[in-house]
Amino acid sequence: MSAEGSGALSNNGQIVVSGLTKQYRNVRAVDNLSFVVEPGRVTGFLGPNGAGKTTTLRMVLNLVSPTSGTATISGHRYADVAEPLKLVGAILEASAAHKGRTARNHLRCVAAVGGFPTSRVDEVLELVGLTTAAKRKFRGYSLGMKQRLGIAQALLGNPQVLILDEPANGLDPEGIRWMRGLLQGLAQQGRTVLVSSHLLSEMEILADDVVIIAAGKLVTQGPMESIVGQGTTQAAVRVRTPNIQELVAAVREAGGAINPGSNGAHLVTGLDAPAVGKLALQSGVELHELVAEKPDLEHVFLELTQGRAAIR
Numbered sequence: 001m002s003a004e005g006s007g008a009l010s011n012n013g014q015i016v017v018s019g020l021t022k023q024y025r026n027v028r029a030v031d032n033l034s035f036v037v038e039p040g041r042v043t044g045f046l047g048p049n050g051a052g053k054t055t056t057l058r059m060v061l062n063l064v065s066p067t068s069g070t071a072t073i074s075g076h077r078y079a080d081v082a083e084p085l086k087l088v089g090a091i092l093e094a095s096a097a098h099k100g101r102t103a104r105n106h107l108r109c110v111a112a113v114g115g116f117p118t119s120r121v122d123e124v125l126e127l128v129g130l131t132t133a134a135k136r137k138f139r140g141y142s143l144g145m146k147q148r149l150g151i152a153q154a155l156l157g158n159p160q161v162l163i164l165d166e167p168a169n170g171l172d173p174e175g176i177r178w179m180r181g182l183l184q185g186l187a188q189q190g191r192t193v194l195v196s197s198h199l200l201s202e203m204e205i206l207a208d209d210v211v212i213i214a215a216g217k218l219v220t221q222g223p224m225e226s227i228v229g230q231g232t233t234q235a236a237v238r239v240r241t242p243n244i245q246e247l248v249a250a251v252r253e254a255g256g257a258i259n260p261g262s263n264g265a266h267l268v269t270g271l272d273a274p275a276v277g278k279l280a281l282q283s284g285v286e287l288h289e290l291v292a293e294k295p296d297l298e299h300v301f302l303e304l305t306q307g308r309a310a311i312r
């Protein structure tokens, strides 16, 4: 291995997945998958259940050996990195610790094994908001606290790259907001942050880039704005009116379609918001709401993964 391979910050932190494939006996969990994750950005790794996300992350971290293909971090396979904990911090599931041990003692043990200074333990406890709970025994920790402890552990080596599988699991809304701030802050420091999640609305706020896979294959990847803009979902205009019959007639005559939406609203497609407003005015229809709905990540995700979302 080269000298640069041992240094955590010696290379750029890019993750490159190239032709990665994992064949289990009956299932091709990951199928010729290629994508790149850039430093300085939060990348959301998305896919329906059984898409192969966890298997991919495990292959990147050398916990599962690929059938074919490669995954590198800063140009090196994880297995070839001399001090991997200084290069990559990862949580693949909520942290496990000895039940009778406190969070501080647990992290001290991990720090000792990893060769990190003990002072780093209190720093990471502070970073994840566990300082006041540091002396409590692990057995009393909620799932959210375990997630925070997992992140603290991942950050012990001050790694260039963070890989987190479903880190928001078990967090309450305040915890999710906290996690967003933490991960975005880490990316702003130039780190690579790769996060898998099922929470698409949260991902839309959190991630700069997206990689979407389904049935082991790449569906799309790119910056969040361009992925969301990729949705061919016909943009709808949400309207609310006490004169629905007149509006339905006017919309249909103008070549649009109108269907009931949620909470008494209706959704117009085939016409844009100014056209619907003008039609309403011309037809003497009173409007209580006129909103152009934008495609969001959830719409685009469902559209792109439709038919490939079978749970395998």
Ligand SMILES: Nc1ncnc2c1ncn2[C@@H]1O[C@H](COP(=O)(O)OP(=O)(O)OP(=O)(O)O)[C@@H](O)[C@H]1O
Pocket: 024, 025, 027, 028, 029, 047, 048, 049, 050, 051, 052, 053, 054, 055, 056, 312
């Ligand atoms: N050790 C294994 N042996 C056999 N099949 C496996 C193994 N691990 C995963 N699989 C299968 O590979 C496929 C991909 O699983 P994986 O856990 O990677 O998907 P995922 O995208 O992380 O799913 P989820 O979002 O549900 O966690 C699934 O069909 C799963 O059943």
